Amino acid sequence: MLEIQQVSFAYPGHAPALKNVSLSIQAGEFIGLAGRNGSGKTTLTRLMVGLGKPASGQVMLDGKPAKDGGPAVMARSVGYVFQNPDRQIFRDTVASEVAYGPEQMDWSDDERQAAVDDALAMTGLIEVAQAYPRGLARSFRQRIAIASALALKPRLLILDEPTSGQDAEEKKQLMQLLGKLNGQGIGVILVTHDMEMLLEHTRRTVVLHQGEKVYDGPTQELFADPAHDVAAWGLRVPDVAAIAAKFAKITGAVRSVEELAASINNQLGGKTDEKSGASV
Amino acid sequence: MDAVQFEDFSYHYPKTGTGLDQVTLSIPVGSFTVLAGANGSGKTTLCMAMTGLVPHFFGGSMSGQVRVARQVTTDRPVSDIAAGVGFVMEDYESQLVALTVFDEVAFALENMAVSSALIRERVAEALAAVGLTGLEERELSALSGGQKQRLAVASVLASQPKILVLDEPTSALDPEGSEELYSLLAQLNKEKGITVIVADHDLAQALPHADRMVVMEAGRVAFTGTLDEVFDRMLTEQVYASAVPALRRLKAALETETRKFSPWTSADEAVAEINASLPPMRRLSLSA
Numbered sequence: 325m326l327e328i329q330q331v332s333f334a335y336p337g338h339a340p341a342l343k344n345v346s347l348s349i350q351a352g353e354f355i356g357l358a359g360r361n362g363s364g365k366t367t368l369t370r371l372m373v374g375l376g377k378p379a380s381g382q383v384m385l386d387g388k389p390a391k392d393g394g395p396a397v398m399a400r401s402v403g404y405v406f407q408n409p410d411r412q413i414f415r416d417t418v419a420s421e422v423a424y425g426p427e428q429m430d431w432s433d434d435e436r437q438a439a440v441d442d443a444l445a446m447t448g449l450i451e452v453a454q455a456y457p458r459g460l461a462r463s464f465r466q467r468i469a470i471a472s473a474l475a476l477k478p479r480l481l482i483l484d485e486p487t488s489g490q491d492a493e494e495k496k497q498l499m500q501l502l503g504k505l506n507g508q509g510i511g512v513i514l515v516t517h518d519m520e521m522l523l524e525h526t527r528r529t530v531v532l533h534q535g536e537k538v539y540d541g542p543t544q545e546l547f548a549d550p551a552h553d554v555a556a557w558g559l560r561v562p563d564v565a566a567i568a569a570k571f572a573k574i575t576g577a578v579r580s581v582e583e584l585a586a587s588i589n590n591q592l593g594g595k596t597d598e599k600s601g602a603s604v
Numbered sequence: 605m606d607a608v609q610f611e612d613f614s615y616h617y618p619k620t621g622t623g624l625d626q627v628t629l630s631i632p633v634g635s636f637t638v639l640a641g642a643n644g645s646g647k648t649t650l651c652m653a654m655t656g657l658v659p660h661f662f663g664g665s666m667s668g669q670v671r672v673a674r675q676v677t678t679d680r681p682v683s684d685i686a687a688g689v690g691f692v693m694e695d696y697e698s699q700l701v702a703l704t705v706f707d708e709v710a711f712a713l714e715n716m717a718v719s720s721a722l723i724r725e726r727v728a729e730a731l732a733a734v735g736l737t738g739l740e741e742r743e744l745s746a747l748s749g750g751q752k753q754r755l756a757v758a759s760v761l762a763s764q765p766k767i768l769v770l771d772e773p774t775s776a777l778d779p780e781g782s783e784e785l786y787s788l789l790a791q792l793n794k795e796k797g798i799t800v801i802v803a804d805h806d807l808a809q810a811l812p813h814a815d816r817m818v819v820m821e822a823g824r825v826a827f828t829g830t831l832d833e834v835f836d837r838m839l840t841e842q843v844y845a846s847a848v849p850a851l852r853r854l855k856a857a858l859e860t861e862t863r864k865f866s867p868w869t870s871a872d873e874a875v876a877e878i879n880a881s882l883p884p885m886r887r888l889s890l891s892a
Contacts, residue, residue: 361748361750361778361781364802452654462643489694489772489775490643491642491643491844492804492844492847493642493844493847494643496846517777520680520850542717550848555780558780559779560780561871562850563808563849565852570888571888579833581857585857586853591882593863597745
């Protein structure tokens, strides 16, 4: 649905932030976007939603140049959740904040209300619909930002480091929400520094390094193939992937501690561990 | 000897009424302590109580006391405490005030009326410690996030604190930047004997470096002890268990009454021990 074709971009007075990047995103994918701070991740995602124009190359949405429609048209298909949710929250109640996008659309009142209600329900915010957004915990504010994007019924949701500053439980809940949305057919692009999360939740990962695309393929292969110099790209091989790579013959492809433990326990003699919840 | 002691310390913010309840906690001199807990559990308040900002700056109600270097924090002004406790806030950019790297590190020393010759010496030492030598004249706006983070550390190091407190220092850093910061903290801890206290969500990063851990839950200390002791209790009692690093969750999942492993701090250690436990026919040749 979204095609990035040989896109280059530079901020005035700085070295190119993106160099000749091409990327094809199909409907319903769950993609990780990784790389060092400053590698071009945020620049690329901003171009995907029309917040900026490439110096060369183009962004195509459903086969048509995105620049023809501009950000307003892009926003109907591609939702964007900023790293800091507070930068996009400005209204007095959760419901009115989520309603802002639909109010800009040429929808009927019923359609608008339905869009807001659906978005609040999908993100578990119905109980706080009348609360003051800035008085809620950060994990709630994050969900408000996601709900605001969902209210426009996007087919692709881009989240820029959504788990930074969130605790382990909040991360888990956020990833469950994104998994659920993806299960409903909404594509997800997750910009993240969290390698465990990348391994466990994404099927495909794109790595940027100094503005160039250096990897685009299955997430497990990114970490499993020693030919990929992930350290040079500023990434880290998750411990689960590092151990699984050594025992690949007995573990097969695993994505999480629970899967790894289950496959090793099979070889060690097996056990059922209540503490970790591993099913073996 | 303890660098910081909380003695039945309770504190409540004036507006929300949240804070800390009956915290009794000792942080030994020269230790490297990681503070864990869900958001809202009291980590930041604990950090601010060590620096005197709680209650001096925020007001509120309190009982019990906090001693830093054996002195009660409420008996001293924050500026006095700050000479011994360096604090890097979660929003570290908000504590950077100068135009250039040199001026930023010199700022606190200038306020302490340190001689210009000594300021130059201390700034050079602090920048060398964080790997920013050569960037003295660089404007802060031209620094990366990781460089700004290290500059914030250098700025507090210049005052030669005996205790360094960092609140979620890696939340904005990439994996490489996080590892560099933890290596720097470990070096300061081992070579200079600085007591390091870090509040963080990503406990895997702290695993190779920290020797003590405190888990906060709803304003109280849930567990404290060595990392092994605390991880074990987090898993056994299912308190914030999802935050236990992957290596330790794996270890717990593989151990039985008769099969025990040592506390792994790296994937290589885990691979070696798991391999040794496998039936001989299935073992790997790890040199390959």
